[in-house]
Amino acid sequence: AQSVTQLGSHVSVSEGALVLLRCNYSSSVPPYLFWYVQYPNQGLQLLLKYTSAATLVKGINGFEAEFKKSETSFHLTKPSAHMSDAAEYFCAVRTYSSASKIIFGSGTRLSIRP
Amino acid sequence: ETGVTQSPTHLIKTRGQQVTLRCSSQSGHNTVSWYQQALGQGPQFIFQYYREEENGRGNFPPRFSGLQFPNYSSELNVNALELDDSALYLCASSLPGQANTEAFFGQGTRLTVV
Numbered sequence: 001a002q003s004v005t006q007l008g009s010h011v012s013v014s015e016g017a018l019v020l021l022r023c024n025y026s027s028s029v030p031p032y033l034f035w036y037v038q039y040p041n042q043g044l045q046l047l048l049k050y051t052s053a054a055t056l057v058k059g060i061n062g063f064e065a066e067f068k069k070s071e072t073s074f075h076l077t078k079p080s081a082h083m084s085d086a087a088e089y090f091c092a093v094r095t096y097s098s099a100s101k102i103i104f105g106s107g108t109r110l111s112i113r114p
Numbered sequence: 115e116t117g118v119t120q121s122p123t124h125l126i127k128t129r130g131q132q133v134t135l136r137c138s139s140q141s142g143h144n145t146v147s148w149y150q151q152a153l154g155q156g157p158q159f160i161f162q163y164y165r166e167e168e169n170g171r172g173n174f175p176p177r178f179s180g181l182q183f184p185n186y187s188s189e190l191n192v193n194a195l196e197l198d199d200s201a202l203y204l205c206a207s208s209l210p211g212q213a214n215t216e217a218f219f220g221q222g223t224r225l226t227v228v
Contacts, residue, residue, distance in 0.1 A: 032214045036219075041221075041224075042221055042222075043118075043204055043219035043221045043222050044157070044204065044206075044219040045219070046216050046217075049214065049216065051214035052214075090157070094214075100147070100162040100164075100169050100170030101147065101159035101170055101172060102147075102149075102157075102217060103159070104149075104156035104157045104158075105156050106155055106156045107154075107155070107156050
């Protein structure tokens with residue numbers, strides 16, 4: 001079975017500071033990993049995805065994530081936080097064995113301090 | 115290219131009633147998935163439809179049912195509503211078969227059961 005764990009339900013950083021949102025996955029087969037963002041009262045938007053090509057994945061809005069198999073991690077980072085980054089972020093996994101469904105983590109709420 | 119649209123955006127139902135939620139998939143996408151997102155949690159997979167047939171189901175009781183139409187739009191029906199069914203219901207459309215395929219999400223329907 002596949003699962004993802006997001007460490008920290010709430011992260012607060014100052015504007016301009018580094019953003020680091022943590023995600024660890026569990027999968028018995030090679031996973032496909034995703035980060036989604038959800039703004040208040042909206043649906044989910046894909047930030048980036050790992051599909052077994054490059055381990056460092058660049059996404060939209062300056063975000064990137066690195067797939068580390070040895071650590072079973074897929075942490076999301078952004079060098080400099082902007083006020084508009086305040087949102088809920090979800091790490092998710094999907095595999096060939098269960099291609100029909102995406103399994104989401106419980107989410108991390110990112111707050112940005114002026 | 116139109117995105118995923120859901121209707122209605124909000125509704126309030128009484129416990130024991132039935133509800134139907136609707137979703138129009140993104141142009142060209144013949145696979146539709148439904149997710150339930152309870153307050154403060156990540157989305158949970160309900161089921162997926164491909165070519166008008168259910169193609170995978172999560173851990174939800176039979177009172178959650180669905181349909182997909184020839185134009186790939188879809189409905190989610192919930193019978194005998196319970197208070198715990200209060201959630202944001204998200205629809206996602208995608209191309210079939212590939213686990214690395216991006217799923218595009220609608221804005222969701224906020225269901226409140228009183």
